[in-house]
């Protein structure tokens with residue numbers, strides 16, 4: 001039976017509960033991380049912890065634990081659950097308060113850590129590639145709820161995801177308010193044209209993915225011309241290759257977008273090269 005750590009104690013999965021008065025539940029007031037474990041080692045834990053504390057800072061939430069203590073607790077949770085390849089969900093909510101939205105009424109944030117197995121995309125998705133459509137729902141405006149904050153408010157992305165489900169495709173492309181390509185519902189997006197590997201800039205208002213950063217480093221090492229640039233759907237439609245990056249997906253090719261076949265319609269050589277390099281980096285190759 002899996003054990004979930006909540007505010008200092010381990011609970012059996014079925015007994016792992018938080019209050020209905022928690023503002024994480026009442027208002028989506030909180031932040032989180034999704035982290036991967038490969039061969040018993042946590043992938044880029046420091047980067048995830050730093051992003052979590054930045055997300056918390058941005059919403060005026062003080063995590064009542066040091067980065068070192070929370071990192072050690074995350075490692076402990078993986079060990080206690082005997083996970084060698086899996087997924088960690090680390091969540092910090094505003095905590096228990098009253099029915100008003102004033103965060104000052106929540107004396108102590110709730111922290112919980114789930115370490116579990118991971119549901120992976122089927123292998124054939126990597127071999128054949130995904131089909132995407134553009135969602136009508138734009139990404140949150142960066143001055144509204146910044147997409148840089150990995151918050152418990154995922155509704156814009158979930159509404160976009162629902163559009164993808166209705167359209168019968170695997171993922172959706174989300175645009176920003178000016179129509180520039182931003183990211184997908186749970187992944188970042190990359191566009192390949194020749195030796196050029198481009199991805200939307202993080203400052204424009206997207207989640208700065210940990211996988212995105214790793215893939216950019218690998219692409220630079222491999223000698224590609226890596227750029228962060230604003231793009232429109234025209235750049236997607238006319239690309240040689242498009243791929244998505246994320247903690248769960250790693251690197252996954254997209255071969256059809258809004259009915260346009262991308263490149264040859266099959267996962268391309270740059271995507272496959274970067275996927276091989278990524279798998280080597282995480283010790284899966």
Ligand code: PXG
Nearest residue numbers: 185186187188207209210211212246247248
């Ligand atoms: N953009 C968004 C909106 C995300 O939610 C990424 C990019 C990729 O970031 P990382 O750091 O993982 O490379 C994410 C990933 C899921 C799932 O089940 C994915 C995410 C969060 C929750 C669930 O696919 N985040």
